[in-house]
Amino acid sequence: MKQLLLAALLAALAPAVLPINPALAQTAPTGHLRIGLGEDPDVLDPTLARTFVGRIVFAAMCDKLLDIDEKLNIQPQLALSWEWSADSKALTMKLRPGVIFQDGEKFDAAAVKYNIERHKTLPGSNRRGELAPVTTVDVLDPLTVRLNLSAPFSPLLAALSDRAGMMVSPKAAQAAGEKFGAKPVCSGPFKFVERVAQDRIVLERFDGYWNKDAAHFAKITYTPIPDATVRLANLKSGQLDFAERLASSDMEKLKADKKLKTASITEIGYQGITINIGKSEKAQANPLGRDARVREAFELAIDRQGLSQVVMDNEAVVGNQWVAPSNPYYAKNVPIPKRDIARAKALLKEAGVPNPSFTLVTPTTSDAQRLALVVQAMTREAGFDVKIQATEFATSLNMADKGDYEAYVLAWSGRPDPDGNLFSFDGCKQPLNYAGYCDAETDKLLNASRTARDPAERKKLFEQIAARVLKERPIVYLYHRNWLWAYNAKLTGVRQIPDGLLRVSGLKMAP
Numbered sequence: 001m002k003q004l005l006l007a008a009l010l011a012a013l014a015p016a017v018l019p020i021n022p023a024l025a026q027t028a029p030t031g032h033l034r035i036g037l038g039e040d041p042d043v044l045d046p047t048l049a050r051t052f053v054g055r056i057v058f059a060a061m062c063d064k065l066l067d068i069d070e071k072l073n074i075q076p077q078l079a080l081s082w083e084w085s086a087d088s089k090a091l092t093m094k095l096r097p098g099v100i101f102q103d104g105e106k107f108d109a110a111a112v113k114y115n116i117e118r119h120k121t122l123p124g125s126n127r128r129g130e131l132a133p134v135t136t137v138d139v140l141d142p143l144t145v146r147l148n149l150s151a152p153f154s155p156l157l158a159a160l161s162d163r164a165g166m167m168v169s170p171k172a173a174q175a176a177g178e179k180f181g182a183k184p185v186c187s188g189p190f191k192f193v194e195r196v197a198q199d200r201i202v203l204e205r206f207d208g209y210w211n212k213d214a215a216h217f218a219k220i221t222y223t224p225i226p227d228a229t230v231r232l233a234n235l236k237s238g239q240l241d242f243a244e245r246l247a248s249s250d251m252e253k254l255k256a257d258k259k260l261k262t263a264s265i266t267e268i269g270y271q272g273i274t275i276n277i278g279k280s281e282k283a284q285a286n287p288l289g290r291d292a293r294v295r296e297a298f299e300l301a302i303d304r305q306g307l308s309q310v311v312m313d314n315e316a317v318v319g320n321q322w323v324a325p326s327n328p329y330y331a332k333n334v335p336i337p338k339r340d341i342a343r344a345k346a347l348l349k350e351a352g353v354p355n356p357s358f359t360l361v362t363p364t365t366s367d368a369q370r371l372a373l374v375v376q377a378m379t380r381e382a383g384f385d386v387k388i389q390a391t392e393f394a395t396s397l398n399m400a401d402k403g404d405y406e407a408y409v410l411a412w413s414g415r416p417d418p419d420g421n422l423f424s425f426d427g428c429k430q431p432l433n434y435a436g437y438c439d440a441e442t443d444k445l446l447n448a449s450r451t452a453r454d455p456a457e458r459k460k461l462f463e464q465i466a467a468r469v470l471k472e473r474p475i476v477y478l479y480h481r482n483w484l485w486a487y488n489a490k491l492t493g494v495r496q497i498p499d500g501l502l503r504v505s506g507l508k509m510a511p
Contacts, residue, residue, distance in 0.1 A: 033217040033491075033507065036231045036243040038365050039393040040198050040224035045181030046166035047118055047125050050397055050432070052413040052500065055163065056244065057201055057222055060504040062186035064165035065093065065112070066157060070497050072268070072416045074157045078107065078167060078187065088152035088453060095143045099210045101169035102191040109145040113137040114170040116147065126431045129424040130159040133450065151451045154458065158417035162499075189215040189505055198224060214505040226393070228366040235260070235486055241509070242487040242494075242502065247366060248313035254486050263485040264315060265496045269414025269421060270322060271371065272477040273360070273407055279436030280403025287353040289406060294356055295473040297347040301382035302375060303339040308479045311370045316479040321466060322412075322421035324480040329418045329459055331466035344382035357385035361400075362409040363393040371478075372409055400434040408434065411481070413500055418462060419450055426469050435474030442468050 041054035046062055049055070065079040079093040099107035116137050119127035133153040138146040147156070159165065172185035184192050189212065190203035201222040205215050223240070225231040228247040232254075235243045246254070254262050275295060276283045283289035288298060304318040317324050320336040348354050362372040369390055376386040391399065399405050414421055424430040427446050428438035442465060449461040483500040493506040 031218040033220045033504065033509070034239065034241045035220065035222050035502065036234055036240040037222050037224045038228070038231070038245045039226055039363065041201070042394045042397060043181035044184045044192070044195070044201075046163040046168060046184075046186075047122050047127055048181060049163060050126055051393070052411070053222075053224070055413065055499075056501055057203075058163065058166060058186075058188075059501045060190040060203055060220055061184065061188045061192060062166040062168065063099075063188045064161060064163075065167070066161040066165055068158075068161050068416050068497060068499065070495065072498060074161060074416075077161075078165075079160075082157070089149045091147045091149070091156060092140070093145050093147070095145065096210060097143055099187055100208050101167075101172070101185055101187045102206050102208070103169050103172050103185045104208065105169050105171050107167060107187050108142045109139040110142075111167060111170055112145045113139055114173075115167050118168075118173065119164055126424075127164045129427065129430045129432070130155075130162075130164040130420070152453055153450055154453055155415075155417040155419035155423075155450060158415055158420060162415060162420070190217075190220055200224075211505060216506075216508045217504070220504065226364045226366070232486065235488075241491055242485070244483070244485055244500070244502065245365075245367070246484045246486050248311075248315040248482075248484060250486075251313070251315065251484055259489055260486050261489050261491070261494070263483070263487075263494065263496050265483040265485075265498055265500065266317060266324070267414050267481050267483055267500055268323075268416060268498045269412040269480070269500075270319065270324075270477050271316070271409075271411045271479050271481055272475045273375070274400065274410045274434050274475050275407050275473065276403055276405055277435050277437055277472065277474050279400075279434060282403060282406055283436060286358045286406050287351065287356040288358045291351045291353070292472055293347045293351040294353060295476070297344040297351075297382060298379060298384065299473060299476050300337060300340045300344040300347070301379040301384060302476070302478070303378060304336065304478055306339075307371065307374055307378070310374050311367060312479070312481060315482040315484060318479045320470065320477050322425075322475075322477065323418050327418070328455070329462050331459075331463040333463045334466045334470050339378075341382050348383055355383045355385060357387065358406040359387045359389050360407045360409065361389045361391055361396055361405045363396050364390050365393065367481075368409045368411070403434075403436060410434070414498070416499070422446070422465070423450065426465075426474065437469070437472060437474035439468060439472070 037053045039053050042051045063078050067075045067077045069075050078096050080096050082093045120131050133149045134147050135150050136148045169185040173180050189209045191206040193202040193204050195201045203220045205218050231243045234240045276289050287294045308316040308318050323330050360372050362368045372388045400408050423446050424432040428443050445465045449458055452458045490510040492508050495503050
């Protein structure tokens with residue numbers, strides 16, 4: 001019987017393994033890096049993009065003004081140095097000389113000015129909240145730029161180490177207009193070649209890159225494979241060199257595989273369930289969205305530690321906020337609530353809905369679907385009837401953006417500064433506020449946390465924010481995952497940085 005089951009499993013997996021391309025098989029082993037992604041990215045425009053997997057692709061294609069290291073320290077990239085004014089309302093940056101974009105255009109202070117203004121003004125921009133306090137940008141000389149602020153802004157350097165700091169070619173962006181994301185032009189080590197939706201994204205080495213000696217592959221192909229088991233099968237078969245976000249249940253066996261290496265890095269983001277409490281009419285169409293007592297009951301029906309154990313094989317740190325309990329900005333005044341089915345039932349009775357029903361949208365990734373199933377089972381004990389709707393990831397994001405959902409399993413990959421996990425999600429009318437939460441007092445506190453430079457003062461403000469936001473529960477935070485990677489043992493130079501992004505500069509394939 002065991003042999004029959006094994007044969008059936010192999011037969012089921014076999015068609016999903018990517019076919020070998022004879023042309024690629026003849027490529028030198030150091031020439032082509034093949035990376036398996038958990039989803040297909042959304043638009044490849046740093047100003048408009050929202051997905052984590054998109055950031056993985058951008059890491060090879062689009063340099064930023066700044067970067068972060070393994071300890072989350074801010075590091076130079078396109079900006080070599082920076083200095084704050086005495087009143088902290090201006091940031092002056094010295095830029096790296098000799099940098100060109102992938103279309104041959106020069107990178108300079110004028111290009112920085114264009115990009116910052118594009119992030120702030122382009123319709124549909126998801127960066128405008130990250131750069132809201134930046135009022136104007138001055139070109140002081142070709143390699144010196146100054147960002148002027150309406151008030152001190154503590155998260156700015158962290159924002160410039162991600163998509164808000166990515167620089168695209170002004171000439172290419174102006175020429176392509178709204179179609180720029182279909183053929184992006186940046187200044188990173190690899191340039192865009194082609195994209196086939198749900199199939200592949202292909203990049204080639206950019207020979208004009210300022211640090212081209214650190215780019216050791218001629219080509220990179222990113223392949224979206226939502227099923228972690230299939231992603232791993234392709235890695236083991238040699239069709240991939242690197243796979244991100246593997247199933248936690250596979251990690252122990254992978255560590256014993258001499259052909260592969262693994263990495264486990266605790267993320268700076270979170271896994272949670274976003275609830276539509278004001279984004280659209282659907283917020284009032286179900287009791288979960290319209291009544292905070294029902295949302296509290298929902299949270300009390302969840303056993304976070306059990307969830308982490310079942311879904312992530314304990315490859316996660318449980319939490320109830322936008323940062324993990326180990327973070328210095330974690331609000332200890334709002335600790336992780338324990339599971340309490342009796343209290344949950346009492347709250348539902350008080351709200352007049354002993355058996356609330358709602359639909360939980362989940363991306364089609366393996367871990368997200370497992371989470372939804374476990375949450376469904378746990379909350380049933382309190383009286384909840386949770387229906388699950390599995391949806392392709394980019395489509396699910398569009399649903400969230402339009403408010404076309406009731407609750408949504410959504411992971412956030414995180415930012416070095418807590419503001420990057422908080423402001424755009426809970427600030428009134430911010431671009432990533434899928435819950436539709438809006439509170440004037442919370443907005444005041446959020447803005448104050450951005451202007452405060454003293455860590456102790458910021459922590460007090462985050463505590464006040466937590467007391468308000470976590471009471472309303474626009475997002476029920478569950479845990480902070482470990483980024484689980486596996487890759488060809490011959491691949492060297494892999495850096496384990498908590499943002500979960502693979503830096504391709506410095507990667508080599510040993511003979």
